[in-house]
Every structure is written in C-alpha cells, then in structure tokens.
Amino acid sequence: MKTEMGFGILKGVLIGLILFITLVKPALGSTRRYNFEIKLQKVNRLCQEKSIVTVNGQFPGPQITAVEGDRLIITVINHVEYNVTIHWHGIRQVRSAWADGTAYITQCPIQTGQKFVYDFSTEGHTGTLFWHAHITWLRVTLYGPLIILPKKNVPYPFPKPYGEVPILLGEWWKSDTEASLAHVLHTGGGPEVSDAFTINGLPGISNACSDKDAYKLRVEPGKTYLLRLINGALNSDFFFGIANHTLTVVEADAVYTKQFETDIIVISPGQTTNVLLKTKQYYPNASFLIVAKPHPFGRVEFNGNSTAGILQYGQPKSTLPLLSPEMPDYFDYDYANNYCSKLRSLSEVKVAKKVDKYYFFTVGLGVNECPEDQTCQGLLGGKMAGPINNVTFLHPKTALLEAHYSNKSEGVYTTDFPENPPFEFNYTGNPPSNISMATRETRLVELAYGTSVQVVIQGTSVVTPETHPFHLHGFDFYVVGRGLGNFDPIKDTPMFNLVDPSKRNTVNMAPGGWVAIRFVADNPGVWLMHCHLEIHSSWGMEMAWVVRDGERQDQKLPPPPLDLPKC
Ligand SMILES: *[C@@H]1O[C@H](CO)[C@@H](O)[C@H](O)[C@H]1NC(C)=O
Ligand SMILES: *[C@@H]1O[C@H](CO)[C@@H](O)[C@H](O)[C@H]1NC(C)=O
Ligand SMILES: *[C@@H]1O[C@H](CO)[C@@H](O)[C@H](O)[C@H]1NC(C)=O
Ligand SMILES: *[C@@H]1O[C@H](CO)[C@@H](O)[C@H](O)[C@H]1NC(C)=O
Ligand SMILES: *[C@@H]1O[C@H](CO)[C@@H](O)[C@H](O)[C@H]1NC(C)=O
Ligand SMILES: *[C@@H]1O[C@H](CO)[C@@H](O)[C@H](O)[C@H]1NC(C)=O
Ligand SMILES: *[C@@H]1O[C@H](CO)[C@@H](O)[C@H](O)[C@H]1NC(C)=O
Ligand SMILES: [Cu+2]
Numbered sequence: 001m002k003t004e005m006g007f008g009i010l011k012g013v014l015i016g017l018i019l020f021i022t023l024v025k026p027a028l029g030s031t032r033r034y035n036f037e038i039k040l041q042k043v044n045r046l047c048q049e050k051s052i053v054t055v056n057g058q059f060p061g062p063q064i065t066a067v068e069g070d071r072l073i074i075t076v077i078n079h080v081e082y083n084v085t086i087h088w089h090g091i092r093q094v095r096s097a098w099a100d101g102t103a104y105i106t107q108c109p110i111q112t113g114q115k116f117v118y119d120f121s122t123e124g125h126t127g128t129l130f131w132h133a134h135i136t137w138l139r140v141t142l143y144g145p146l147i148i149l150p151k152k153n154v155p156y157p158f159p160k161p162y163g164e165v166p167i168l169l170g171e172w173w174k175s176d177t178e179a180s181l182a183h184v185l186h187t188g189g190g191p192e193v194s195d196a197f198t199i200n201g202l203p204g205i206s207n208a209c210s211d212k213d214a215y216k217l218r219v220e221p222g223k224t225y226l227l228r229l230i231n232g233a234l235n236s237d238f239f240f241g242i243a244n245h246t247l248t249v250v251e252a253d254a255v256y257t258k259q260f261e262t263d264i265i266v267i268s269p270g271q272t273t274n275v276l277l278k279t280k281q282y283y284p285n286a287s288f289l290i291v292a293k294p295h296p297f298g299r300v301e302f303n304g305n306s307t308a309g310i311l312q313y314g315q316p317k318s319t320l321p322l323l324s325p326e327m328p329d330y331f332d333y334d335y336a337n338n339y340c341s342k343l344r345s346l347s348e349v350k351v352a353k354k355v356d357k358y359y360f361f362t363v364g365l366g367v368n369e370c371p372e373d374q375t376c377q378g379l380l381g382g383k384m385a386g387p388i389n390n391v392t393f394l395h396p397k398t399a400l401l402e403a404h405y406s407n408k409s410e411g412v413y414t415t416d417f418p419e420n421p422p423f424e425f426n427y428t429g430n431p432p433s434n435i436s437m438a439t440r441e442t443r444l445v446e447l448a449y450g451t452s453v454q455v456v457i458q459g460t461s462v463v464t465p466e467t468h469p470f471h472l473h474g475f476d477f478y479v480v481g482r483g484l485g486n487f488d489p490i491k492d493t494p495m496f497n498l499v500d501p502s503k504r505n506t507v508n509m510a511p512g513g514w515v516a517i518r519f520v521a522d523n524p525g526v527w528l529m530h531c532h533l534e535i536h537s538s539w540g541m542e543m544a545w546v547v548r549d550g551e552r553q554d555q556k557l558p559p560p561p562l563d564l565p566k567c
Contacts, residue, residue: 029123031071036055036074036077037056038078045203046195046207054141054142060143062144067151068125068154070148076118078111083109085133086134087133087134088101089146089471090129092125093523094121095524097524097526100473100525108402110565111565117563122148125148127255127274129146136181137181157250158248161224161226163226165228167240169240169307170198171194171233174195185383188368188377189378190377191235195303197236198307204307214309218314220313225279226276229267229272231267233269234533235297235302236295237469238293239265239327243291243311243324244286245279249273254272255346265339271508283313286320287316287322289322291324293328295330295332296331297467298467333511340482344502345503351498352520354452355454358456359453362427364386365385366385366462367383367385368437368438369437388542391417392539392540394540398567402560404526414444415444417444418443427458428458428460430461444543445544446546446548449548453519454517455517457470459514460512461512465511468508468531468536470507470508473528475520476504477505478503480516481493481515485513492516521547522555524556526546529542
C-alpha cells in the first residue's frame with residue numbers, strides 16, 4: 001500500500017518533471033546544411049543565351065527552408081572569377097556578425113577557389129526573407145528565397161494556406177552588369193538600365209520569345225494561397241497585382257502585420273511581403289495576368305516595361321482571354337506612400353520611449369571629385385555620388401569587423417560619422433539646391449551596447465528627389481514616422497506611432513520625404529546601413545554602426561570562425 005503510494009508520488013513527480021522539461025526547455029532546432037557552389041551557367045532569356053553567375057547552376061537560386069530555431073550551415077564554394085560573399089537578408093545574426101556576408105564590412109570576400117562556411121541560427125525569425133550576393137552587382141543573378149516556418153504547433157495568425165508560393169521579382173540584363181558597374185563608377189555618369197524585369201527569373205509574356213518565358217502559377221478554385229513576394233531587383237521599386245483578385249497583406253520583412261486588403265502592393269528592393277490570394281470558387285473562363293510594374297525611384301523614365309506571368313485555373317486553354325490588373329501610374333508616388341502608411345504591426349509593441357541617441361541623416365544625390373587625370377560625366381565635372389550627411393562611404397581594403405574585433409581600427413575607419421548634416425537648408429526645396437562636392441571616407445558611428453537609437457532619414461532634392469529603400473543589417477527597426485517635405489522635430493515627433501508601428505529591415509520613403517526609425521543596439525558587431533538601390537549604394541549611400549560588446553558574456557561578439565577569408 002505504502003510503496004504503491006510512493007510509486008504514485010514518484011510517477012507524479014516524474015510526469016511533472018517531463019512536462020516541465022518539455023514546456024520550459026526551449027525546443028532545440030535541428031541543423032540544416034546546404035552547399036552553395038558558385039558557378040557559371042548558360043541560360044536563355046530574351047531570345048539570347050547568356051552565361052550567368054549562379055548558385056548550383058540554378059536561377060533564381062535554390063530556396064533555403066528552415067523551421068524557426070534551426071541552425072543553418074551553408075558552405076559557399078567559389079568557382080567563378082569574381083570575389084563573392086552571400087548575405088542572409090533580414091537575419092539579425094545575433095552574436096554571429098561574422099556570418100552577415102557583407103564584403104569588407106563583416107568579412108573579406110571569398111576569392112576564386114576558396115570556400116567559407118556561414119553558420120547561424122534562425123531563432124527569432126519567421127516568414128519570408130531572402131539571400132543574395134553582397135558585393136558589387138553580383139546579386140543580379142545570385143539571389144534566392146530564405147523561408148523560415150513557424151515552430152511546431154505555432155500557427156500562422158491566419159488559416160493555414162492550401163499552398164505557399166515564392167514570387168521573386170528581379171532584373172534581366174543582356175549586358176555584363178559587372179562591366180557596366182565598373183564603367184559607371186569610372187566615368188561618374190548615370191547608370192545603364194536592365195532589359196527586362198522578371199518574375200521567378202522569367203521576363204514574362206510581353207518580353208517573351210517562347211511560351212516558356214513567362215511564369216505560370218497554376219491554382220485550384222476556392223483555395224487560399226500564400227504568396228511570398230521578394231523584391232530582388234537591383235534598381236527598381238514595383239507595383240504588384242493580379243487581375244480580378246484582391247490580395248490580403250499579412251506580413252512584411254518577416255514580421256506579421258495587421259491584415260488589410262489591397263489590389264496592388266508596393267515593394268522596394270530588399271523588402272519582402274506575404275499576401276493571401278483567395279482563388280475564385282469556380283474555373284473562370286479567363287486567365288489572369290500577374291503583373292509587376294516598375295515604379296521608378298526618380299522622376300525620369302527608366303525601363304518602364306512591366307513583367308507579367310499568368311495565374312491559371314486548371315488546365316491551360318489557349319483561347320482564354322487574358323485579363324490585366326489596373327495598375328497605378330508609373331510615377332504614382334502618392335499611391336506608394338499611402339500604401340506604406342498602412343503597414344502596422346499585428347499586435348501592440350513596445351517601442352523604446354527613451355531615446356539615447358538622435359541622428360538626422362540627409363540622403364540624396366551629390367557629387368564626388370573627379371580624379372585629376374580624368375574627365376568625368378557627373379555634375380560639376382565630378383562623379384555622381386550618394387552622400388549621407390555629405391559623406392559618401394568608401395569601402396576599406398580589409399573587413400571592418402575584424403579591425404574592430406582586434407582593436408586595429410586605426411587607418412581603417414574612424415568613428416566620427418556626422419550626427420547631422422553640415423548645415424541646415426531647405427532639404428526638399430526646389431532642386432538643384434546645395435550641390436557641393438562630398439567626401440569619400442570610411443566613417444562610422446560607434447554605439448555602446450544597448451543604446452536606444454532614433455534615425456530620421458531625410459531625402460533631399462539635391463539634383464533631383466528620389467526614393468531610397470534603406471536597409472539596416474543586424475537589427476529590425478520600428479518605422480515610427482514618415483512624411484513628405486522636411487522633417488520638423490517639434491511638429492512631427494508627437495505624431496510618432498509608438499503603439500503598433502511596422503517592424504522591418506528595409507523602409508522606403510517618398511521622393512522628397514522622410515522616415516523615422518528606432519532600434520536598440522543590442523547586437524555586437526559592425527552593421528552596414530544602406531540604400532538598397534544598387535546604383536545608390538555603389539555611389540556611396542552607405543554607412544555603418546559599430547556596436548560594442550556588452551558587459552555580460554552573452555552580450556559579446558564571439559571570436560571569428562577559423563575559415564574566415566583573408567583580404
Ligand atoms: C474581371 O473583372 C472585370 C472588371 O471588373 C469584369 O468585367 C470581369 O467579369 C471579371 N472577369 C472574371 C473572369 O472574373
Ligand atoms: C520595352 O519593351 C520594348 C519591346 O521589347 C522595347 O523595345 C523597349 O525598349 C522597352 N522599353 C524600355 C524603356 O526599356
Ligand atoms: C581589444 O580591446 C579590449 C579592451 O581593451 C580587450 O578587452 C580585448 O581583449 C582586445 N581584443 C583583442 C583581440 O586584442
Ligand atoms: C522649401 O521649399 C519648398 C519647395 O520649393 C517650399 O514649398 C517650402 O516653403 C520651403 N520651405 C521653407 C522652410 O522655406
Ligand atoms: C546651401 O544652403 C546654405 C543655407 O541655406 C547656404 O548658406 C549655402 O550658401 C548653400 N550652398 C550652396 C552651395 O548652395
Ligand atoms: C562636403 O565636404 C566637402 C569636402 O570636405 C566640403 O568641401 C563641402 O563644403 C562639404 N559640403 C557641405 C554641404 O558641407
Ligand atoms: C578580391 O578580393 C581580394 C581581397 O580583398 C582583392 O585583393 C582582389 O583585388 C579582389 N579581386 C577582384 C577581382 O576584385
Ligand atoms: Cu537610394
């Protein structure tokens with residue numbers, strides 16, 4: 001009797017213990033390994049065969065899929081003549097800054113014949129992200145989805161979709177983008193443009209040589225699909241819509257949003273957006289175009305041609321009429337700005353009310369000096385530039401993170417990046433205003449661990465007002481405010497949304513507008529912040545934050561991996 005009771009108690013304790021362990025112990029993710037062989041591959045687009053740089057011969061590149069908490073170990077082996085790094089866009093790399101993949105910021109590039117193992121955790125992320133090359137313009141073909149599914153038994157905040165589909169928007173260039181970049185940086189003039197935009201690597205029906213050139217999404221009636229949109233284009237924002245279908249936005253940059261319906265979404269380079277697509281209850285007697293229409297970052301005609309795929313119910317019937325969605329005008333910045341204003345976090349969030357450091361960054365076009373032995377094609381006889389507070393970023397010859405870690409910053413970088421522009425002017429007044437030569441230097445901001453930071457990014461109309469999708473490495477930030485014209489701290493600060501602002505890694509502003517972001521610098525490392533329009537970042541529209549170690553052991557940057565490439 002007594003022993004039986006003893007056993008009963010023991011059993012109870014055991015069950016309790018097991019329950020305790022399963023409930024309290026964080027579920028350890030599994031380890032997923034991928035091999036990325038960087039190699040050339042011949043592909044046919046726009047009626048032309050071209051050799052492109054790919055991962056494993058695939059274009060777009062392979063999808064990485066993980067469950068939140070999984071550890072990813074990705075071995076990148078470089079078989080091409082170019083230097084390569086791969087960035088895991090949107091992964092915060094908490095205490096794993098060495099794996100961020102930003103050339104000359106967190107690592108020296110992986111040179112021809114070398115390999116490097118990226119090793120990082122997906123803890124704290126769910127949703128749609130992507131990976132891409134982070135050196136020169138190689139990301140034109142080196143990009144692919146990075147999908148992180150919720151942990152087991154954690155549902156989406158919407159009914160489980162019938163299907164999930166990645167939709168990558170990109171560019172197709174007939175010319176060699178590396179040569180084109182070298183040329184534009186040498187002459188200092190304006191950039192060339194791509195020949196077509198793409199959906200999942202395909203230029204679409206309006207640019208097609210054959211049936212195979214357009215992306216087709218085959219769907220069943222009466223179902224809900226989750227479309228995972230990724231803007232991997234070098235230099236274009238997009239409007240995106242599907243004829244006769246309304247989309248429900250549920251996530252942006254791998255953070256759930258308050259859901260809202262829209263016919264057309266707006267997506268900038270570096271951004272991702274998840275939408276639900278409800279298909280019709282019947283097989284409609286039509287095919288529907290899936291359209292990505294470019295939305296230029298400046299008020300000049302770039303490549304204005306949309307790309308279109310097809311949403312197809314059941315089996316294709318060649319006689320079906322093709323329906324087009326109604327798209328905003330090419331230059332409709334109001335539509336884009338209103339769309340961005342609608343994004344809100346799903347639930348209430350705790351934005352730091354206390355700000356330790358305020359920064360005001362003017363971003364826009366400018367000019368760098370022309371070397372003496374050369375004539376340049378930019379304004380004032382100089383080279384076109386993209387200064388932030390009159391400083392254009394100069395990539396160092398060695399990795400900043402290594403210099404920081406080994407206390408050897410001298411001669412590599414300084415920590416006096418200006419907190420404000422050199423002087424006040426009417427930033428968004430009638431252009432051209434205040435054009436002057438900007439410097440080209442490696443200046444950073446150094447932050448103590450845990451600093452609460454606010455940055456107002458003020459677009460200027462110097463030369464001409466343009467949009468700038470700003471991406472921050474190492475952190476997500478809250479978009480607490482946005483507006484048109486000049487930021488006014490007295491008038492605008494009280495209007496900030498500290499209740500349910502969207503949290504993301506890339507934010508865009510209207511031409512001649514501003515955005516205010518907040519983040520807490522609780523991740524040690526060196527983190528690039530830059531415009532995700534490749535031409536602007538190549539023109540130096542970049543800066544970096546050095547975040548020092550905290551006091552505690554788990555607030556310190558671990559030593560570099562042994563196989564970290566050397567410069
Ligand atoms: C598509 O939308 C147009 C315009 O609203 C409408 O006339 C047409 O009937 C719709 N077609 C289908 C198949 O839903
Ligand atoms: C749009 O496409 C047409 C046909 O392919 C092409 O001739 C034209 O140059 C393209 N427009 C732009 C702005 O690239
Ligand atoms: C860099 O300096 C800090 C503070 O003086 C020191 O704790 C650390 O060990 C140094 N790191 C290296 C790699 O020398
Ligand atoms: C700045 O320029 C704009 C456009 O010319 C003008 O509307 C605005 O009044 C100016 N603001 C100030 C403070 O001068
Ligand atoms: C820029 O604006 C400031 C303030 O309005 C003015 O003092 C300065 O002369 C301007 N510089 C140029 C190059 O226009
Ligand atoms: C920007 O920097 C350059 C070089 O130091 C300087 O000549 C110029 O006056 C600066 N421009 C402004 C607007 O401060
Ligand atoms: C590749 O990177 C190394 C190390 O930074 C550098 O010395 C070399 O010039 C680079 N090669 C090219 C083609 O850019
Ligand atoms: Cu920009």
